[in-house]
Amino acid sequence: MTTTSPGRTPRERARAELTREIKDAARRQLAHHGAAGLSMRAIANDVGLLSASALYRYFPGRDALLTALIVDGYAAMGEAAEAAEALVHTKTVMARWLAICHGVRAWSLANPHEYGLIFGSPIPGYVAPGDTVASAARVPVLLTALLEDLAAIGFDARNHGAPPAAVRRAMRPVLALAPSDLPSDLVIAGFMAWTYLVGALSLEVFGHRDAMHDDATAYFDYEMRRIATNLGLAGQPVPTPNTRR
Amino acid sequence: MTTTSPGRTPRERARAELTREIKDAARRQLAHHGAAGLSMRAIANDVGLLSASALYRYFPGRDALLTALIVDGYAAMGEAAEAAEALVHTKTVMARWLAICHGVRAWSLANPHEYGLIFGSPIPGYVAPGDTVASAARVPVLLTALLEDLAAIGFDARNHGAPPAAVRRAMRPVLALAPSDLPSDLVIAGFMAWTYLVGALSLEVFGHRDAMHDDATAYFDYEMRRIATNLGLAGQPVPTPNTRR
DNA sequence: TGTACATCAGTGAACGCGCGTTCACTGATGTAC
């Protein structure tokens, strides 16, 4: 795997490189005009093509280009999470969870418009093809591995109030996606941790936390640590739900 | 307060009514073409005006119209939350929390594009004026009232591990916004509950939970109940963060 | 109550601009013999 690896003939190498440049230009456009304002003409101009129609040699249309950006975005976010986790892979589950959170956050803050492409308002008129699903699941897959390791060290539903049967029934499709040996409570806790992570990122990336913290990273670290602990993902028992008045 | 209340002269009443119709048409547009595709010409056409320039009698420009939609969106979401909470105002804090969650969720699912306007990707080139801030805070204000009632019934940080000094320092601005008699741990727990709510709504409204649940409402009820319990907002002690390995 | 004037709502043409996509084409790169 060399730096100039892909493509045998010069033509193929040039094609791969220009494809990359087109996507880079599109990503730059995204920042200034948003997904809806992505312009084929402006992109062509950016990469030095004299005519927008030349882009149709590389992407069959605007929507295909958008799809490529979305798939790339999911992949980049997934890679950021995997790379961060790999550095602490032999440490505690909590350390790995925090690494994933910080990795995803760093990527999201560095690429807010790609984050918006993924977790922001859907682009009207655009329908994501099936291709996106596989790359979309990378972070959830990473989290599932964490849950499996938790289960492997004997951490199962015995510490938790198992979710009511009605809830297990309600989330049957999710439970079917997870490995069958994972206790349902662990799946739910993981799902909730993921939900919290997306909430924290969306609020921060989209500007709803502006001027709310003197040290946003420190607060993020605390909330992620606490959410994992409180959800029972750190080896702490969690009380069964009932209210006191 | 009658149904045809606002405006003294017929002209003023007509003006108020058409202003409302313009915003309604704009909201309908939002659904089909997104915020970036909001077209003055199409809106004028929708409300029966022969010329787009007539809209400038009602809004100084497209951005002002967008701002009105955003302010209205925050207000509508706030009203939905308040109305739902009012129905159970004398019940437990948990019941009130759940009412707020379900109220906000019902509104968000019924008005996904307005939700997107608020919590989705920011509109490029658009900067929200200060007017939006007050209406944006309605749900957080409602949640703060809940926290105060929790504090009033003697529910304070004594049950919790108080957050480390570094974290309290990191979130100084948020603590300054909250009533000064609220224990900092309660503020953080409320802030986290709000973060979770936004995460759950964004995932569901933006389609990331499609086909994940047989009964999305039942699951939502469970997760919201559990997040409040686990964060220690239901009268349960929460273990202090520390990992077991 | 009636008149003169000011305010306001809505019109339609115009400005200057940008858009995605198609199509027939030129010239360069690659392939088969």
Add this chain to the structure above:
DNA sequence: TGTACATCAGTGAACGCGCGTTCACTGATGTAC
């Protein structure tokens, strides 16, 4: 090694369309005396 042909990259004109905003204007509604 050299030639004939196929494939591919990029061009530029054209199609048909829509955009926000401005401006001078007409006619209706409201106000002051």
